[in-house]
Amino acid sequence: MSPSSLRTYFLVALALAPILTLLRRRTRRSFKLPRKNERILIVGASSGIGRTLAHQYAELGVKGVCVVGRRAENIADVVTECNSRKGPNTEIIGITGDFAEAADMVKIRTQLESLWGGIDTMIVAAGVSALLPLMEVAGAQPGNVGTDGIQHVVDVAALATRGNYVGPLVTAVTFIPLLQTSSPHPSILLVNSLAAVIPAPTRTIYASTKAASLLLYQALAIEHPVIAFTHVLPSTVEGDFRASAVDGGKAREADPNKTGLKRGAVARRCISAIERGEKNVFMPWTMGPGHLLYWIWPAFVEWRASAKYKFTPPR
């Protein structure tokens, strides 16, 4: 095939994509589980998007919401907040645990099996940030990086891998069998990031560890066609995510509370994507074409990404 006819095929596919997406949504909507029966597990619900998702599900009158995170105080607060929003038929459960620890996730599974007989929807919203250019993590002087600096990069990468890849891995392995055997319509939603598909400076470790869990779940979706997988890829969201930076870095970009997506809007979009059985969701949607643009015109996307993160390469 000549390069020009390849390009034509690509453009035709691009033009047809919205129509195909619409058709697929229509056909899958009828499989939806009634909300009053839905049992939901939210991992990473002690703050941010996961916490807002818990509030919204409590208000929607689902059967149960189980919120998980490491900070016990926050989990207790989220349970109180959800209880004040829910109706009489919704049950709220809070359990503390680390999603990268097999024993913690098995403990949660055992409790949910005995309390609810299983779950229908599993949301993985937990994650950690990393904010520095890689050579700053190494503490490198221009033209020189030593063993200690390299080792520090390895240690930081291990923390990011634990929070952004091993956690989603352990959670999936633990709960997929329960989802498949206990739900008539099992769903998994992964809150991932636009950073996983559009490269950005200062996000080398963050983006590469988020990309690992995105591909993990996208491939799992093929291995488990009975489960409806949804992957949500938001751009910057308001809140305190940057405080979790495993490299101790500070954000250089604009204040997420002023310019970022609203948590409420992201959570609403997550719920509608689950209920429609959508596979991949970009937020804002224009970043879907933006992602494709990277493969066609990388220099443009690299320039925009450098501007967003106020990055100029060291000389």
Ligand SMILES: NC(=O)c1ccc[n+]([C@@H]2O[C@H](COP(=O)([O-])OP(=O)(O)OC[C@H]3O[C@@H](n4cnc5c(N)ncnc54)[C@H](OP(=O)(O)O)[C@@H]3O)[C@@H](O)[C@H]2O)c1
């Ligand atoms: N904020 C953004 O700009 C943005 C943009 C795109 C994508 N995202 C993604 O959105 C997700 C949620 O972020 P957010 O903005 O809501 O930030 P957040 O407020 O920091 O929420 C992160 C949540 O993950 C939990 N968590 C982290 N490590 C955990 C562990 N080992 N075990 C269990 N829970 C753990 C935290 O709870 P504990 O600390 O209590 O464990 C917290 O509840 C993340 O996956 C992030 O990558 C965020």
Ligand SMILES: *[C@@H]1O[C@H](CO)[C@@H](O)[C@H](O)[C@H]1NC(C)=O
């Ligand atoms: C943004 O808002 C959160 C509360 O949602 C707050 O904890 C955080 O400090 C704020 N960030 C900035 C940069 O003001």
